[in-house]
Amino acid sequence: MSQSAHILLVEDNRMDIELTLDAFREARLGNTIHVATNGQEALDYLFGTGKYADRSQYPLPDLILLDLKMPGIDGHEVLRRIKVAPVLKRIPVIILSSSKEEGDRALGYDSGANSYLVKPVSFDGFIDVVRQISAYWITLNVHPPEYE
Amino acid sequence: MHIIHKTNILLVDDQPQNLLALEAALDLPHSRLVKAQSGYEALRCLLKEDFALVLLDVRMPELDGFETARLIRSRPKTKDLPIIFVTAESQNAEDVIHGYSLNAVDYVFKPFVREILQTKVSVFVDLYRKTEQVRQQARLLQKSEKHLEALVAERTVKLAAANQQLRQEVEERKRAEAVLQQKTEQLEQANKDLESFSYSVSHDLRAPLRGISGFSQIIARRHRESLNEEGQHYVDNVVEATKQMERLIDDLLSYAKMGRQSMSVQSLSVYEVFQKIAQQLHPRIEEAGGHLEFNPNMPIVVCNPTLLHQIFLNLVDNAITYAKPDVPPQVKVESTIEPHHVTISVSDNGIGIAPEFQEKIFNIFQRLHSDESYTGTGIGLATVKKAAELLGGSVSVESTVGEGSRFHITLPTPS
Numbered sequence: 001m002s003q004s005a006h007i008l009l010v011e012d013n014r015m016d017i018e019l020t021l022d023a024f025r026e027a028r029l030g031n032t033i034h035v036a037t038n039g040q041e042a043l044d045y046l047f048g049t050g051k052y053a054d055r056s057q058y059p060l061p062d063l064i065l066l067d068l069k070m071p072g073i074d075g076h077e078v079l080r081r082i083k084v085a086p087v088l089k090r091i092p093v094i095i096l097s098s099s100k101e102e103g104d105r106a107l108g109y110d111s112g113a114n115s116y117l118v119k120p121v122s123f124d125g126f127i128d129v130v131r132q133i134s135a136y137w138i139t140l141n142v143h144p145p146e147y148e
Numbered sequence: 149m150h151i152i153h154k155t156n157i158l159l160v161d162d163q164p165q166n167l168l169a170l171e172a173a174l175d176l177p178h179s180r181l182v183k184a185q186s187g188y189e190a191l192r193c194l195l196k197e198d199f200a201l202v203l204l205d206v207r208m209p210e211l212d213g214f215e216t217a218r219l220i221r222s223r224p225k226t227k228d229l230p231i232i233f234v235t236a237e238s239q240n241a242e243d244v245i246h247g248y249s250l251n252a253v254d255y256v257f258k259p260f261v262r263e264i265l266q267t268k269v270s271v272f273v274d275l276y277r278k279t280e281q282v283r284q285q286a287r288l289l290q291k292s293e294k295h296l297e298a299l300v301a302e303r304t305v306k307l308a309a310a311n312q313q314l315r316q317e318v319e320e321r322k323r324a325e326a327v328l329q330q331k332t333e334q335l336e337q338a339n340k341d342l343e344s345f346s347y348s349v350s351h352d353l354r355a356p357l358r359g360i361s362g363f364s365q366i367i368a369r370r371h372r373e374s375l376n377e378e379g380q381h382y383v384d385n386v387v388e389a390t391k392q393m394e395r396l397i398d399d400l401l402s403y404a405k406m407g408r409q410s411m412s413v414q415s416l417s418v419y420e421v422f423q424k425i426a427q428q429l430h431p432r433i434e435e436a437g438g439h440l441e442f443n444p445n446m447p448i449v450v451c452n453p454t455l456l457h458q459i460f461l462n463l464v465d466n467a468i469t470y471a472k473p474d475v476p477p478q479v480k481v482e483s484t485i486e487p488h489h490v491t492i493s494v495s496d497n498g499i500g501i502a503p504e505f506q507e508k509i510f511n512i513f514q515r516l517h518s519d520e521s522y523t524g525t526g527i528g529l530a531t532v533k534k535a536a537e538l539l540g541g542s543v544s545v546e547s548t549v550g551e552g553s554r555f556h557i558t559l560p561t562p563s
Contacts, residue, residue: 013355015355015356015358015359015362015363016355016358016359019358019359019362019363022362022366098351098354098355098358099351100401119354119358120358121354121357121358121361121362121390121394122361122362122365122390122391122394123361123362123363123365123366123369124365126362
């Protein structure tokens with residue numbers, strides 16, 4: 001997979017969005033990152049509804065970075081809906097949460113998360129995390145075939 | 149119990165020589181012969197004493213034998229008294245019938261055969277004695293029954309009192325237990341509240357901290373050159389403070405989490421626990437030029453792995469943190485095994501703890517040093533204590549200021 005992979009970042013915290021985007025920039029990873037700031041928006045993007053109907057502008061992502069704690073439809077619910085939708089279920093989902101809680105981890109993996117990462121506190125940590133995500137999930141990992 | 153009293157036999161005859169003859173014939177053991185020379189005298193004797201038998205002459209002047217017998221029978225006390233009529237052989241059958249009609253038990257004809265008379269009298273004497281014995285036993289039995297009843301009654305009263313007291317004690321105990329239960333529940337609830345509170349606080353503190361930490365680091369990274377010396381100093385301070393804050397939240401989180409997580413138990417090699425810790429703290433030990441010494445000859449304990457790991461991680465981490473300036477930390481782990489528990493000691497050559505602080509250090513947020521000199525959060529030893537107690541064990545410390553500290557963790561061994 002080339003560095004032009006599309007990543008959907010689902011995150012409600014403005015600063016966390018900025019830090020993640022900044023870390024991607026700092027790591028000089030040329031991926032295209034789309035941001036959904038709540039669960040509903042993430043689902044709209046993924047199912048191509050409303051303003052996200054144009055797939056050429058909003059293509060299905062190659063990877064989803066998903067926060068858990070969000071008001072309204074939370075990360076767990078978004079994950080469940082992704083994993084039962086034939087068009088979406090093969091897309092790797094990485095949970096990026098500040099919770100190390102056993103319950104969150106169990107529920108995340110049970111709902112079909114492909115990976116679970118804890119948000120680092122420092123910016124250096126963020127850079128390190130996005131580098132490793134990119135190295136493994138975009139470069140090393142063999143991408144699933146697209147749903148026909 | 150057999151008390152043999154002399155048995156009274158009443159001999160009644162108006163002829164003194166006849167009385168003498170009877171007396172001579174009735175030489176019975178344990179018998180007392182009372183003589184009466186008339187029916188009236190006989191009745192008087194019967195009023196005064198109890199008799200086993202009356203030998204009654206039929207032919208007597210004034211009150212004859214039959215009349216005497218009738219009077220004897222008319223009194224309730226003597227109505228069943230055995231009477232043997234003594235009469236001349238010439239006596240006709242009518243007399244005999246008359247005698248029996250007065251409930252005479254027998255007849256003896258004069259002149260009597262001594263052996264026959266003795267045998268007949270003996271029968272009644274024996275009967276009387278046996279009856280008396282039975283009566284006496286009945287009386288004794290009654291007496292002892294009464295005694296027994298009294299005893300039972302007394303015991304019953306005592307038992308009732310004891311029962312009452314016991315009931316009261318049980319009631320009091322129940323009340324005390326209920327109060328205790330309530331207190332325990334309140335305490336448990338308070339603990340739960342505190343834990344969930346500190347858990348969510350720790351969690352929610354992380355989000356803004358990430359902002360402060362992340363963006364201050366970005367400034368320090370990208371915009372350092374555009375800041376003057378003062379600005380650079382302040383940014384460095386912010387970055388440093390966020391690191392300290394992060395440690396604090398981590399420690400608080402693990403402290404709060406301790407009571408919440410399920411306590412799975414497994415058999416653990418203390419040696420392997422220290423191997424992991426050595427690996428985990430390797431960079432820090434290396435940086436300090438220190439050394440962590442432990443040997444494979446350490447006990448196997450059965451307990452929760454996370455808690456055990458936290459205990460020793462905190463102790464070793466502290467030993468490295470609180471080293472003397474310019475003296476590389478030397479941390480040594482030793483263990484002793486006793487019948488019901490094991491003690492694992494972690495000792496260091498650090499700055500030590502003054503005696504007045506040796507109790508306090510296990511309290512949460514109890515710090516003895518300013519932030520500048522040492523990087524602790526004041527939660528580590530509270531975590532150690534809580535974890536040790538959750539495992540049914542305890543922690544203690546020996547220390548000399550300027551020489552070092554030795555922490556002892558005592559854990560129960562399964563019986």
